[in-house]
Amino acid sequence: MRHIISVLMENEPGALSRVVGLFSQRNFNIESLTVAPTEDETLSRLTVTTIGDDRVIEQITKQLNKLIDVVKVVDLSEGDHIERELMMIKFKANGQMRAEIKRTADIFRGQIIDITPNTYTVQLVGSSEKLDAFITSLGNTCIMEVVRSGVSGISRGEKVLAV
């Protein structure tokens, strides 16, 4: 099953390599990974999506917790949460496709953020599934480039991941 694991860690050189190294060292899988500093500049927030059974996910959270730079770990998928991913996608936009891309982007609440006579660049925010659906609906033929941020997530309600 797919899990979204959020990690609060010391914003120090080498901290990220410890997390990434742990995943490869222990043969855990990484689907996506995002990391950036938080409002407290001594801390970074890292979100990793991974796939594994309960035993593997338990090991992942336990092993992450063991890293000295890691302050807190939470498996967001265990409770209600919101996940978002940002995608920018560049299309070849000629002829009929030009209007079709615009219409589909509107349906998905995407925005066109760059235009040339032959291209559109669409920005889309949502769950990974929604981004996948957008790509599927337009097919591969007109896609020139896709860039995705990887998933970020946050718990619903009053639950927070903080020190």
Place this chain on the structure above:
Amino acid sequence: MELLSGAEMVVRALRDEGVKYIYGYPGGALLHVYDALFQQNEVEHVLVRHEQAATHMADAYARATGKAGVALVTSGPGATNAVTGIATAYMDSIPMVVITGQVMSFLIGEDAFQETDMLGISRPIVKHNFSVTRAEDIPSIIKKAFYIAQTGRPGPVVIDIPKDMTAPTERFPYEYPKSVKLRSYSPVTKGHSGQIRKAVDMLLAAKRPMIYTGGGVIMGDASRELIELAHLLNYPVTNTLMGLGGFPGTDGQFVGMLGMHGSYEANMAMHHSDLILAVGARFDDRVTNGVDKFCPTARIVHIDIDPASISKTIQADVPIVGPAKVVLDDMIQLVKESKKRPDAEAIAAWWKQIDEWRARHGGRYRTDDSELMKPQQVIEMLCKVTEGDAYVCSDVGQHQMFAAQYYKYNKPNRWINSGGLGTMGFGLPAAMGVKMNFPNEEVVCVTGEGSIQMNIQELSTCKQYDIPVKIICLNNQSLGMVRQWQDMNYESRHSQSYMNSLPDFVKLVESYGHVGIKVTKYSELESAMREAFAMKDRLVFMDIMVDPFEHVYPMQVPRGSMRDMWLSKTERT
């Protein structure tokens, strides 16, 4: 406040940490530190002949005392030579602080002379590592390194220090921190009381219980508590390779080591048990054999300081995260307070069964009429001559298993071997590290003609520092354990497991200034060994010719259950 250079702070901080010996090898990146070492006489430096030996000496000091050992190696090749030793300590959860020199900070990343990314290289084999980016941080980083290495589940910590951080020209006010607190690291100090209560209830209700303990009892200083609990309950105890000595080897409740080369009775008892109390052990693949067939009728209580060790390979029914010593002590109190008692009838029947297993195999091996010695006989003789009270530092291979099976360890911290990584070349430097710190104790290196040659250069260090260890070399003229697997799984095709052109070890050790004794007949073994141990202030190398065809038994059948064992070349369960 006193002003010190970075190099002086390194040395002073080690002194303030109570370090007596550091083991190392100088080089360009460490010249400032070595100059600071020269100008004081409180921290003594031991010059090895290869950096790997420095790490093993520091490691063995830690295994014998529970305190972190310290190694000091230069950048580049110095650091990479230390990698095997760091990994050895990591796999066995041994506290160690390794200080590595680094090229000047402004050269990092430029492929400078003797530059290597030691933070990157060591990352998967350390508990943590530090890079010094400001010289004034040196005291606090060293404090943190010792704290991290020695608390929780212990492990090695690397501190990488660029040369310019130790420059004598820049001086800083020095103060060694009294304590350290890290918001992201707080090892547990107590087990969950509800879980402990539940565990004790299960323990008292068990009909076929087993207490299975590992290195966590040794490094967690919990031997006394283990003995008290086991005696209180009269339950059988088995130790892992790393846990030997945690429970006295001559105690009637001890059923021997378990696992791949565990005793017949220990493996049979584990397989048939209904409750396993695992303490400071990690259900390693060399213990469990096939995990899907592991102890089918047992429920498992697992005590460990490291939550990640619990339910990693075998699901625990009652997990307890905490220090073995504290949790066992809580259990002892609860057992004493409880109105329930163990089921005397069931436990008596269980012991009767175990005694039958003991009688069936019980660690026997065949001796024949030839004068050729069996390696097991040598270890039994060693145990007799040293009265079972020596520090036994082993290398890796068949001799290691024989030393684990046939020497009876009655005290913790005395059986010192590379269990997790299985590092050949560990034994001699380990024995040196122990002997330097326990000069009045008998310290033995049990080795083979293969392993000893992996760090034989340290005989020179032994001469320089007068380290009179006794080396028991079980010479079977082959890489015995490899050969055994080839016999059993590759139709005796002995690919590269025969050692040709062995040196004359007696002459070799004599050239290093030590004493060598060659023994070829069992009838001469005891007198030769007594003669060796009588030379209290000399290093004696005993080159003992043993049966090259001997195998280590029992040996579990791969991917089988605990009870599936070969008991001899022809007999299996």
